[in-house]
Amino acid sequence: RSLSTRDEGFPTVVSVIPWVGAALGLAQDSFNFMHKCWGKYGGGYKIPIQSGNIAIFCSEEGMKDVFRDKTRSFNAGAGHRIGIRLIGGVDMDLQGVHLYDKDLGPVISRAFLTTNGLDLIVPTYGMKLFEFLSNLSNDLGDSNRMFNLTTLMGQSLYKNASVAVFGDHFPDNTFDDFMHLDENFSRLMIPIPFYSRSALQARNRLLQSIQSYVRSVWTGSQVEGAPRFASELITALKGTDLSDKDQAGLLLAFMWGMHANTIRVAGFLFIHLLSDHQAFTKVREEIDSILKSSYADDVKTFLETPYSSVPRDEFPLLDSAVKETLRLSVLLSNLREAQREVEVDYGTGKRARVRKGDLVLLNMGSYFRDEAVCSDADNFRFDRFVSGENTPALSAFGGGAHMCKGRLVAVHEIKVLFILFTRFFEMSLVDEKGAPLREKLPPPETRSTAVSRPSDKIHIRLRRKPSKSTRSIVQGP
Numbered sequence: 001r002s003l004s005t006r007d008e009g010f011p012t013v014v015s016v017i018p019w020v021g022a023a024l025g026l027a028q029d030s031f032n033f034m035h036k037c038w039g040k041y042g043g044g045y046k047i048p049i050q051s052g053n054i055a056i057f058c059s060e061e062g063m064k065d066v067f068r069d070k071t072r073s074f075n076a077g078a079g080h081r082i083g084i085r086l087i088g089g090v091d092m093d094l095q096g097v098h099l100y101d102k103d104l105g106p107v108i109s110r111a112f113l114t115t116n117g118l119d120l121i122v123p124t125y126g127m128k129l130f131e132f133l134s135n136l137s138n139d140l141g142d143s144n145r146m147f148n149l150t151t152l153m154g155q156s157l158y159k160n161a162s163v164a165v166f167g168d169h170f171p172d173n174t175f176d177d178f179m180h181l182d183e184n185f186s187r188l189m190i191p192i193p194f195y196s197r198s199a200l201q202a203r204n205r206l207l208q209s210i211q212s213y214v215r216s217v218w219t220g221s222q223v224e225g226a227p228r229f230a231s232e233l234i235t236a237l238k239g240t241d242l243s244d245k246d247q248a249g250l251l252l253a254f255m256w257g258m259h260a261n262t263i264r265v266a267g268f269l270f271i272h273l274l275s276d277h278q279a280f281t282k283v284r285e286e287i288d289s290i291l292k293s294s295y296a297d298d299v300k301t302f303l304e305t306p307y308s309s310v311p312r313d314e315f316p317l318l319d320s321a322v323k324e325t326l327r328l329s330v331l332l333s334n335l336r337e338a339q340r341e342v343e344v345d346y347g348t349g350k351r352a353r354v355r356k357g358d359l360v361l362l363n364m365g366s367y368f369r370d371e372a373v374c375s376d377a378d379n380f381r382f383d384r385f386v387s388g389e390n391t392p393a394l395s396a397f398g399g400g401a402h403m404c405k406g407r408l409v410a411v412h413e414i415k416v417l418f419i420l421f422t423r424f425f426e427m428s429l430v431d432e433k434g435a436p437l438r439e440k441l442p443p444p445e446t447r448s449t450a451v452s453r454p455s456d457k458i459h460i461r462l463r464r465k466p467s468k469s470t471r472s473i474v475q476g477p
């Protein structure tokens with residue numbers, strides 16, 4: 001592909017091994033790879049791949065131009081296809097893109113972007129999580145125990161949010177396989193069978209469990225015993241000519257979108273707050289004070305309150321801490337594909353020509369760490385979003401027609417998780433040997449994709465905290 005004159009200022013990443021080298025760097029350690037490219041090439045550049053280019057933008061102008069996409073030049077089908085193929089094991093062509101745009105996307109939006117939909121999911125999640133942590137707290141008794149942080153966040157979110165969304169028949173014993181598949185996502189990108197064998201085995205077991213689950217709730221014409229969202233999603237899938245295994249693959253890809261990033265961001269929130277005593281104390285005091293003043297100091301009253309009745313800014317410091325965590329953990333947008341030749345304006349006097357079929361990625365991670373976007377950009381400042389200073393203009397959940405459809409529920413899930421942990425437990429960060437982790441924390445895992453993954457070395461020590469406001473569901477007040 002020759003470059004047009006308009007492309008002249010739009011740099012190309014030069015790799016030692018043409019095509020494969022840069023693409024491998026991108027797949028294996030997207031954050032460091034892109035951050036280096038940002039330093040070297042600035043707000044926009046392209047990586048040649050076999051089928052054309054991946055154009056990458058990290059300037060505010062470039063990202064806004066692509067997110068807003070007024071001319072409908074980009075579609076997110078390319079990103080969805082990769083997720084569905086690697087996680088769900090389903091090869092979808094354009095038909096899959098239409099299925100998402102026409103049937104599945106609207107079902108997901110109704111459930112997760114409307115208060116009617118969220119009112120059906122959110123209180124169940126809160127009460128299930130309460131029960132789960134109440135049992136954990138009873139198991140701890142008077143002892144203390146350490147847990148791998150990501151595993152504990154994962155179990156808390158995966159099990160309880162899945163049951164809230166898919167009903168009591170959901171097979172939550174799939175958790176280990178789910179985490180294994182997620183951890184090995186970047187391995188699945190490399191088509192060498194032995195390299196990804198254990199991830200493929202985990203995926204097969206997951207698909208079998210999901211198929212059994214669907215068989216147990218599907219009556220032949222409708223779904224029984226599952227919340228409305230699950231019913232609508234499975235009915236939409238049953239209306240296609242996909243095999244049962246491929247339908248399960250699509251459900252698995254949705255579950256991955258729902259849980260993987262939420263688990264990572266929740267982990268980072270705990271890491272940031274537990275390693276900053278002052279921030280943690282302020283956020284915990286805010287939680288205690290609001291629960292006391294608005295919910296008679298009974299966390300269950302808060303959990304049972306419908307989503308539509310809880311003010312969005314009810315816990316301003318916690319909300320700011322979640323936004324700040326998102327700012328430091330989200331790295332990339334979904335992959336988009338240019339439907340026609342289009343010019344992207346990515347800074348004063350800078351225009352890039354993106355050709356039909358080229359892929360586009362928005363490198364939000366570098367943008368969020370730009371000192372011109374917010375000061376002290378590399379550091380976690382829990383109250384940044386309530387302090388009145390400059391904050392990023394773009395959301396960590398992307399933008400435009402393909403903005404994250406789970407953004408409301410994700411933030412709510414994480415806030416409820418943190419609130420409940422502070423009510424049930426005294427917590428501290430420790431390493432694998434149980435020694436306290438203080439100033440220097442292990443850096444995030446390098447093999448992360450769109451959202452950073454906390455280091456596997458970070459553990460959390462829990463000690464039960466007796467409190468009347470966390471009374472057990474079984475025992476009653």
Ligand code: HEM
Pocket residue numbers: 076105108112257258259261262263265326330332333334335396397398399400401402403404405406407409410411451
């Ligand atoms: C903290 C957790 C989460 C983060 C950081 C996150 C982040 C993102 C990002 C960056 C995108 C791409 C947006 C773009 O390219 O413009 C996205 C897309 C998406 N997310 Fe999330 N997400 C999270 C949780 C969830 C949850 C809980 C769900 C489901 C309930 C969900 C469902 C989706 C869907 C369906 C899309 C594709 C939207 C489309 O292309 O139309 N996400 N997410």
